[in-house]
């Protein structure tokens with residue numbers, strides 16, 4: 087059962103007043119569907135909206151043209167032939183064949199030569215169209231690949247350049263994909279060619295029934311069904327919407343079903359809860375009853391009333407009524423061959439108009455997605471650099487980067503609570519600082535501010551007396567090395583994973599081997615079959631039929647086994663590999679600040695001790711900041727220990743008992 091509730095045109099969210107179209111909430115089976123309420127059809131509004139998309143479509147067209155003008159023109163010709171010329175030609179040639187056959191049947195003397203000529207022409211045109219379709223199906227993917235790679239490049243560049251603040255502020259751009267580029271162009275082209283085809287066909291039909299004197303009536307009758315279908319058609323995809331499953335029984339059922347996933351296997355077996363899960367599943371299914379669980383869009387489509395459904399069905403037979411009426415009123419007006427041709431064109435027209443209605447709405451929707459890709463270029467980067475080079479001229483910071491935090495406060499984007507409040511501290515060049523404190527007290531946040539992942543919301547961070555924001559961002563990044571548990575392995579080879587610590591020497595295997603040794607990853611790499619060439623979490627596009635099972639004794643199953651076989655390492659081994667990248671970073675000789683934030687949570691005590699020892703070995707010329715809960719063996723090397731407890735920050739003497 088569907089129930090509807092209308093919402094206000096504006097709503098308050100925190101401090102912002104939201105404007106925009108009013109919304110309407112509908113419960114469809116297990117789903118809560120919220121849609122925008124569209125104003126009644128207003129041609130001026132529609133035109134304004136359509137023309138608003140012109141600059142985007144023009145830019146897209148220029149992008150397509152740039153892929154290769156001759157290829158594009160050839161593709162346009164092929165598509166135009168397929169969607170427009172071929173329809174008219176086949177109608178005309180079929181009609182000609184039927185007329186000649188009908189004349190022959192009437193006189194009893196079929197004109198063999200004329201029939202042969204007409205059939206040969208039809209065959210020739212069919213063969214040509216087949217060649218056109220074949221060529222278009224090969225040329226299209228080439229253009230599609232080129233366009234999508236262009237867009238991929240654009241998206242990649244923009245997403246890589248976006249800083250952390252930007253990512254949090256622009257979550258909506260996450261779903262932006264390159265695929266919409268070709269889809270939009272193709273929809274635009276389809277709309278244009280189908281429109282031309284429909285107009286040409288209407289003209290043809292008009293000419294055919296001209297002899298009856300009721301050409302406009304017949305044309306209108308042909309258009310009735312497509313217009314009704316468009317008018318009564320309901321699809322969630324044609325309007326802005328959000329959907330969520332809200333039925334508690336449905337959600338519980340999904341949760342129980344998910345318990346069959348491999349990741350819960352161990353818990354389920356050791357907990358001995360299989361019986362309970364099955365019993366609960368049956369009980370929940372009973373509680374859900376016959377509530378509709380089909381997709382929200384399917385349910386929305388079914389909201390069409392019975393009278394509209396009946397009217398649309400009947401409309402499909404209106405042309406037949408016309409033929410019947412004409413044959414009674416003026417029997418000589420329409421020949422059988424003309425009726426057959428009209429019948430063929432009438433179903434073609436219905437299909438074309440339906441497609442046109444769909445594609446114009448589709449173009450509108452897709453244009454918005456393409457605009458989102460172009461808009462990525464305008465994403466504002468919150469973290470900006472200044473123009474002072476680092477290290478400052480005349481002050482090479484040979485011992486490491488010095489810091490002074492003056493009344494620094496910080497809140498994460500979108501968060502109301504402060505992660506740091508009014509922090510003041512000084513870190514001298516080359517000091518080894520250990521930051522300790524309770525969970526959530528802001529230790530990692532200090533690191534994020536010092537490495538300029540974020541900027542302080544209040545107060546100042548000074549480097550050598552100069553605001554950190556005044557230094558060139560690239561120079562500061564170059565002078566910083568960070569090792570945290572948020573760092574991941576890249577889906578690239580292990581040698582590249584480590585080598586990227588110093589991109590200038592990404593292929594220098596001697597440096598990479600030494601970095602792997604210092605990071606404690608030497609043995610990890612040695613035991614992998616592909617060694618430094620191993621790619622962990624390899625991005626693969628695998629596909630296999632539902633009738634191929636792993637473990638089967640078929641050759642296909644063996645192939646599948648090989649495809650899905652992947653090297654893997656433990657959590658601690660991963661941390662060693664990531665740490666190796668940091669050691670590689672030191673080889674640039676530019677690093678003046680090292681920030682290490684809990685990188686050893688998965689390391690055994692021996693490996694942890696070794697990692698910190700190796701880090702201390704390369705300490706010369708660097709300020710080092712360690713955030714750790716297991717600081718025991720670091721304290722005796724620390725120059726300063728910062729104790730952070732929610733908003734209270736103090737400095738302790740490392741020699742104090744209990745620290």
Ligand SMILES: Nc1ncnc2c1ncn2[C@@H]1O[C@H](COP(=O)(O)OP(=O)(O)OP(=O)(O)O)[C@@H](O)[C@H]1O
Nearest residue numbers: 498499501505523524525526527528529530531532
């Ligand atoms: N990206 C974020 N968005 C919003 N709030 C955040 C974000 N990251 C951290 N916080 C909040 O900021 C506060 C400080 O977090 P931070 O990670 O600096 O603490 P921490 O001292 O390093 O904690 P832990 O010892 O658990 O690692 C916490 O209240 C945390 O919930």
